Amino acid sequence: MPRFYCPLPLSAGLQTALPDTAARHVQVLRLQPGDAITLFNGEGGEWAASITRMGRSDVQVQLIDHAPVEREAARAVHLAVGMPANERMDWLVEKATELGAASIQPIAAARSVLKLAGERAARRQAHWQAIAVAACEQCGRNRVPTVHAPLALADWLRQSGMNHGMNGARLLLSLRSTSRPLREAAGDAGAAWVLHGPEGGLTTQEEDAALAAGFAPASLGPRVLRAETASVAALALLGLG
Template sequence: MPRFHCPLPLAAGAQVALPATAARHVQVLRLQPGDALTLFNGAGGEWDARVLRMGRSDVEVQVDTHHAVEREAARALHLVVGMPANERMDWLVEKATELGAASIQPVAAARSVLKLAGERAERRQAHWQAIAVAACEQCGRNRVPAVHAPRPLADWLRAAPPPADELRLVLSLRAGSRSLPEAAAGTAPVWLLHGPEGGLAAHEEDAALAAGFAPASLGARVLRAETAALAALALLG
């Protein structure tokens, strides 16, 4: 059944006009009055619904039964990602959402190719958030991970709140790093930091360690930035 993100208050019996993006998707799929669909608004669970009216550019639906179903990871996994260049960041956001990331914080590191600021950063953040929404529609998640505004890694480390009941891990090739499953043992939420192409510079990794991150390893092979992030999410999710 087609699934659509509808970030509006939903209640059984309500008649609502779908947001523009969802309405366009319904029209592309050529749904007709009476056809069934599923809605979720990010507040938990999902709703049965059916099309009431198809306009030229708007769609009205009837909201029916709520189902308190969740498909989240067993623990909160927050990804702090050194932004890879070109379409790789789009792909990373999509796959990280499918693998259960609770949030995604893009950061610019010393070796980052992609540098964003101002309106360009705002546009890319909105673009990545839309990718996360579409990935939730596809994979069945009912809670959309927040894709935060890009910021320099050093700024993010300075502003990050002190760890409470959570783990902070940085993917590292340093000798003596524990394996990721060992370092992340337990059920506490995890903040997972990794670098862009070329990895974190030594001074950046030192700053992460000073901010409470522990080094963790994915093994002896050197993985691409986007591969490392997704492999880590798959191991922990």
């Protein structure tokens, strides 16, 4: 059944217009009045609904009932990723969402190819958030991970050091000889924050700064993975394993 993100207060019997993005999607799919759809607003569970009107630019629906179904990973895994260039970051956000990432923090590091600031950074953040929404619609998640605004690594480490609510394992993907296997380093923590670098990895100084901020070195194995591959591998090991 088609699923659409509807970030509005939802309740049984409510008749409402779909947001513009969802309405356009309904029209592209050529759905008709009477067709059943599923809505979710990110607050948990999903709603059975029915299309009641198809206008030129608007779609009206009526909500029927709520199903408290959740499809989240057993462990909340938050990614802090050195932004890969070109379309690889789009791919990373899509696949990380499908694999259950709780949030995604784009990071600018010394070796980052992609440099974002100001209005351009805001546009890319909105673009990535839209990719996360579309991935949730496709994969069945009812909670949309937040894609945060890009930050310089030093700024994010400073914020993480002040964030006492950041409980759980803090893991730095690293090829250092002191790195432990990722699952072993995460232990039984109910949440994990996974940091890894962009193309070329983090510099020694950046890794040292992460370790000083409380991150433990962790390994995905002996092979050197691309930045976007490292993210999905970490999520598969921690979120699905």
